[in-house]
Amino acid sequence: MPIEIIGSLLTNRGSEISPGGPLVDRPFLRRFAQASEAADFDRVLVTLTSVIPDPLPVTVYAAAHTERLGFLIAHRPGFVQPTVTARQFATLDELTGGRVALHAISGGIEAEQRRDGDYLDKSSRYQRTGEYLRILKRAWTATDPFDHDGRFYRIRAAAPTRPYQQPRIPIYFAGSSPQAYQVGGAEADVHAFFGQPLDQIAEEIRHVRAGAQAAGRVEGPRVSVSFRVILGATEEVAWERARQILAVTRQRLAQFGAPKELDGQPAEQPAVGFQRQLRAAERGEHHGRALWTALATATGYGGNKIALVGTPDTVAGELARYVDLGVSTVLLSGFELYDDTVTFGRELIPLLRQEVAHRDRRRLAGGHAPLGAATVGGAGWRSTTS
Amino acid sequence: MPVELVGVLPSAGREVDGSPRAWSDALRRLADAHEAAGFDRVLVPAGPAAPDSHQVAAHVAVHTRRLGLLVEHRPGLAQPTVAARALASLDQFSDGRVAVYLPVCAPEHERRRDGDVVPHHDVRARDLEYLRLLRRTWAARDPVDVVGRFFRVEHYVNHVPPVHGHIPVYIGGSGDEAVRFAREEADVWLLPADLAPAAVPVTATGPDDNRGSAEEVPDPGSADAALVSARRPDLGMTLTLTSDTEVHTLIDHVEAGATTLVLDGYELDGRLRALLAEVREHAAASQAGEATRATSPRATSRSHHAHRDHR
Numbered sequence: 001m002p003i004e005i006i007g008s009l010l011t012n013r014g015s016e017i018s019p020g021g022p023l024v025d026r027p028f029l030r031r032f033a034q035a036s037e038a039a040d041f042d043r044v045l046v047t048l049t050s051v052i053p054d055p056l057p058v059t060v061y062a063a064a065h066t067e068r069l070g071f072l073i074a075h076r077p078g079f080v081q082p083t084v085t086a087r088q089f090a091t092l093d094e095l096t097g098g099r100v101a102l103h104a105i106s107g108g109i110e111a112e113q114r115r116d117g118d119y120l121d122k123s124s125r126y127q128r129t130g131e132y133l134r135i136l137k138r139a140w141t142a143t144d145p146f147d148h149d150g151r152f153y154r155i156r157a158a159a160p161t162r163p164y165q166q167p168r169i170p171i172y173f174a175g176s177s178p179q180a181y182q183v184g185g186a187e188a189d190v191h192a193f194f195g196q197p198l199d200q201i202a203e204e205i206r207h208v209r210a211g212a213q214a215a216g217r218v219e220g221p222r223v224s225v226s227f228r229v230i231l232g233a234t235e236e237v238a239w240e241r242a243r244q245i246l247a248v249t250r251q252r253l254a255q256f257g258a259p260k261e262l263d264g265q266p267a268e269q270p271a272v273g274f275q276r277q278l279r280a281a282e283r284g285e286h287h288g289r290a291l292w293t294a295l296a297t298a299t300g301y302g303g304n305k306i307a308l309v310g311t312p313d314t315v316a317g318e319l320a321r322y323v324d325l326g327v328s329t330v331l332l333s334g335f336e337l338y339d340d341t342v343t344f345g346r347e348l349i350p351l352l353r354q355e356v357a358h359r360d361r362r363r364l365a366g367g368h369a370p371l372g373a374a375t376v377g378g379a380g381w382r383s384t385t386s
Numbered sequence: 387m388p389v390e391l392v393g394v395l396p397s398a399g400r401e402v403d404g405s406p407r408a409w410s411d412a413l414r415r416l417a418d419a420h421e422a423a424g425f426d427r428v429l430v431p432a433g434p435a436a437p438d439s440h441q442v443a444a445h446v447a448v449h450t451r452r453l454g455l456l457v458e459h460r461p462g463l464a465q466p467t468v469a470a471r472a473l474a475s476l477d478q479f480s481d482g483r484v485a486v487y488l489p490v491c492a493p494e495h496e497r498r499r500d501g502d503v504v505p506h507h508d509v510r511a512r513d514l515e516y517l518r519l520l521r522r523t524w525a526a527r528d529p530v531d532v533v534g535r536f537f538r539v540e541h542y543v544n545h546v547p548p549v550h551g552h553i554p555v556y557i558g559g560s561g562d563e564a565v566r567f568a569r570e571e572a573d574v575w576l577l578p579a580d581l582a583p584a585a586v587p588v589t590a591t592g593p594d595d596n597r598g599s600a601e602e603v604p605d606p607g608s609a610d611a612a613l614v615s616a617r618r619p620d621l622g623m624t625l626t627l628t629s630d631t632e633v634h635t636l637i638d639h640v641e642a643g644a645t646t647l648v649l650d651g652y653e654l655d656g657r658l659r660a661l662l663a664e665v666r667e668h669a670a671a672s673q674a675g676e677a678t679r680a681t682s683p684r685a686t687s688r689s690h691h692a693h694r695d696h697r
Contacts, residue, residue, distance in 0.1 A: 023546065024479060050471070052546065053475035056440065060441060079464060080469075081464070083499070087436075092441050114538075116467045116539070154503050157495075
């Protein structure tokens with residue numbers, strides 16, 4: 001199966017190593033979206049926090065300046081009535097000719113939830129997400145008005161809101177807690193994880209498949225893994241750049257502090273998804289040929305901090321090993337947002353697609369290919385600590 | 387103040403238009419035609435079975451330069467800080483062209499279609515708390531902490547403000563509660579033109595000091611007292627044009643105090659363009675004359691559209 005490659009879209013150039021500039025830098029956003037399309041990303045993630053613009057108008061703007069690029073729109077269930085969300089996404093789907101997907105994030109930072117008025121505990125939040133996603137699916141597929149009576153929502157004569165995509169808009173889902181496996185396993189089309197060593201991702205996949213089985217699904221969700229990518233023409237150049245990025249990240253963190261969305265969050269309560277990144281870091285700074293955990297340790301806050309470092313060949317090879325495990329989708333983002341997107345499109349994405357297609361052909365031709373055994377360049381996978 | 391002319395963007399009907407490309411292109415052409423016809427704004431309607439007004443407005447904003455947007459937004463269906471941020475984001479993407487139309491005190495059966503279970507006797511208080519939180523969020527320079535009857539906010543920091551620091555709020559709705567609400571809270575009070583004459587005199591009272599914090603939701607029982615000190619909104623009148631609507635009909639509404647006219651029922655043709663130009667001219671002239679007379683309350687009139695059911 002062809003690999004799905006997701007980038008990320010932001011409204012300005014801000015990252016760990018770069019100041020952002022204007023809140024909404026439309027010329028940058030337009031170039032960034034067009035570069036992402038030219039780089040052959042299937043989709044871009046449009047992120048959501050309480051301190052950045054709403055991802056929906058960002059998507060409308062970016063979609064108007066691109067032709068094919070898909071959008072994975074981050075959404076926190078529970079802040080807007082689900083039928084309203086169903087209409088928002090169905091309308092966007094119509095306007096863009098079926099280019100949107102919804103990424104359900106149930107919330108890992110309590111302070112962020114409370115800023116927008118959500119006080120549910122985590123377990124209830126995931127239950128609410130489950131109910132919410134079932135209502136979305138029903139609104140998108142129903143042909144007649146329907147009623148809903150649940151623990152969190154009571155709706156009378158909800159209007160069907162059919163999107164352009166049939167049968168409905170895809171639902172991605174994030175989370176690595178037991179509640180997340182259960183709800184994602186039951187409801188998600190794609191279950192997304194932060195970058196981790198292969199064995200930890202294998203563990204995540206087992207959990208989400210168990211969640212799917214418990215919900216009676218024959219086929220569980222597809223699986224996505226997110227990485228930061230640092231490329232170089234040689235391994236040495238790539239690692240030199242990695243060290244520079246780490247140094248600038250540390251320096252900017254000391255100077256400006258943690259991101260604004262973490263304001264008010266006790267430092268000892270990182271989200272489970274980030275705890276798993278920290279666990280990888282505790283096991284070792286390096287895993288396999290390219291995985292590098294130093295940024296998770298250095299920042300100490302959430303988000304996507306596990307990097308793959310190396311030549312395009314090395315990084316494509318390591319990514320393909322995740323595909324062998326059963327991963328269908330990778331989310332790749334850089335640090336110099338625009339320049340890295342261009343570089344990924346020129347040097348990494350074609351290689352990665354080729355590599356995955358090559359393995360698919362071999363699997364078909366040979367009838368079997370032991371999962372996780374095939375490697376690029378002959379080097380087997382190793383973990384520095386296991 | 388010159389009269390503000392607002393059209394209505396017919397955003398529904400995507401099914402009959404065929405492909406999404408056709409629908410998005412049709413919306414774009416409609417928006418262009420409204421801009422060319424001389425409208426200041428277009429109302430983008432919302433409803434349980436209509437396309438989402440925020441997305442349609444965002445689409446129109448990308449493809450126009452000058453046209454203002456009046457985005458219908460039904461109160462109470464989102465957390466107020468989330469709604470405030472969504473509207474402010476839309477405002478950022480349109481260089482400050484956004485105004486919001488809140489249909490308040492909507493009937494229970496319609497609200498329940500979107501899972502709004504607040505009972506009828508509480509809807510006014512809820513909508514009021516919602517509106518005040520929207521305004522407070524847009525204007526906030528310090529972290530917002532609120533424990534209200536319907537909503538809580540803890541340490542919300544306003545990192546996504548509207549371009550001009552606030553977003554004009556147009557308010558309408560049917561029934562006595564909605565009328566009272568609009569009269570007391572709106573920047574622009576929208577009401578059907580045929581109801582306007584009776585309503586107008588009541589607005590000419592009180593200082594513009596009623597935008598309290600969200601904690602101060604008044605006791606509905608004291609509404610009469612609140613009315614006395616109500617802010618004075620601009621008046622918007624809504625009316626449906628017919629093929630024989632004469633310019634003097636529109637002028638009459640302006641002279642009755644309307645500062646905004648929300649029109650529907652028109653064809654986007656040369657006749658409309660001429661009509662709008664003439665209304666503007668008369669309004670300017672009549673305002674010049676009025677400067678010498680005692681000031682009369684300003685008003686805007688919104689046609690039956692405010693009460694149209696979008697099902």
